[in-house]
Amino acid sequence: MSSARILVVDDDPQIRRVLRTTLIAQGYEVVDARNGEEALERMRGDRVDLLILDMNMPGMSGIETCRLIRSSSDVAIIMLTVRDTEADKVEALDAGADDYMTKPFGSPELLARIRAALRRLPQTTSGLQTVRVGDMEINFSTRRVIAGTRQVRLTPKEFDLLQYLVAHPNVPIPHTKLLQSVWGPDYGDEVEYLRVFINQLRKKLEKNPSDPKYLLTEPWVGYRFNLPQ
């Protein structure tokens, strides 16, 4: 399960560096941009769950950037500024920002505001909920998978197994590891379970179950989820 992606937008390289290390230490994925134009570009390319946006930047202002992004996205936005006037705050919030912080600020507060903002994200936009893999779309909240064009309903164990494999793509996972992760720490020898369930998953997910594209056998080791580049 991947973590939230945060886009940091600030023209000051030192602030970008500090934020990056702070956020990565918390387990977030971090992308950054030096100005509004770069930010828009990043938004088009990558999935982004939250934006930390400096108000005062050369070129397109933070407010403009915010308004533009908000007009086409539900991403969470926290604005930063050195100025602490009420008019600024009102302007930022009305431009679509979810929150507003004045520099300097302590990282505990920033992190708390980030947690609060991410909590509010609609489930559909937050990248935590669905993952696209090849021609499959895996939805973690409904525990359903769209394989090719059709909806597939997986049983709890089937889904847990798939989820674990997808979380570690292109790496052979030993039988024991899979069993312990999906069935619990007391399991590890019951390789029969894996044979049955991998078989079911292939029948439900693979176009040609006898020549699997994703759920590959690693003989004498375990199974591997193949993520085509």
Next chain:
Amino acid sequence: MSSARILVVDDDPQIRRVLRTTLIAQGYEVVDARNGEEALERMRGDRVDLLILDMNMPGMSGIETCRLIRSSSDVAIIMLTVRDTEADKVEALDAGADDYMTKPFGSPELLARIRAALRRLPQTTSGLQTVRVGDMEINFSTRRVIAGTRQVRLTPKEFDLLQYLVAHPNVPIPHTKLLQSVWGPDYGDEVEYLRVFINQLRKKLEKNPSDPKYLLTEPWVGYRFNLPQ
């Protein structure tokens, strides 16, 4: 579409009065409470879209109140305090508040933060008096439902359950979430309740209770309210 309802919780009658007039002037509906206990009671009775919650109150603290309400509701919460320490802010935000303001504050900023918080609310809950779904008409203020041609009387729990499901249409709601939202934060394992009440709702609302159109089971997950189209 009626306006948003805001619940103001503060022990200081003067602050309640000031907030009330400010908010009403903006076209919001205002309810108030003097302490955490009263707030919980109001939340049970009325629809509330946003909570303005003082941190420092006699009896149950603002933080406790916030945590309790958040555990069973998606309402927007803005916390107020006279203290401006970082620890306080972090505590408030992690207790489930969406935003935090230190007194004294100007009303433009408060209003901007209210607009920002309301913008984030799921559209369905904010302000709708009645919802028409297929051949059903659900009235949230009278707590009555018209299914087909006839008035249906729902019990309090039945209505609460329906209301929560309708407020999150087309999304599977886990058993635990439903139980905590309808029965309270101490519930979560009592899946039998759901079986019984969903069954009752289907008998009262669905044309063909054994082949439901609206109240669908999401096997191994929970239930989903199906809003056609």
Next chain:
DNA sequence: AGGAGTTGCTAAGAAGGCGTCAAGCTTGAA
């Protein structure tokens, strides 16, 4: 080539989720 171990596949029995009903219990109004 033959045996031992591994994997793919199928199907039957066991376990558990869900729908349904009805009887006890609680609570508040008369």
Next chain:
DNA sequence: TTCAAGCTTGACGCCTTCTTAGCAACTCCT
């Protein structure tokens, strides 16, 4: 105090899912 409405609890049957067993196909080793 009594009564009725509504909530809680238990029982039962149906159905899905998990576990288990069996066999064929295959690989590795001698």
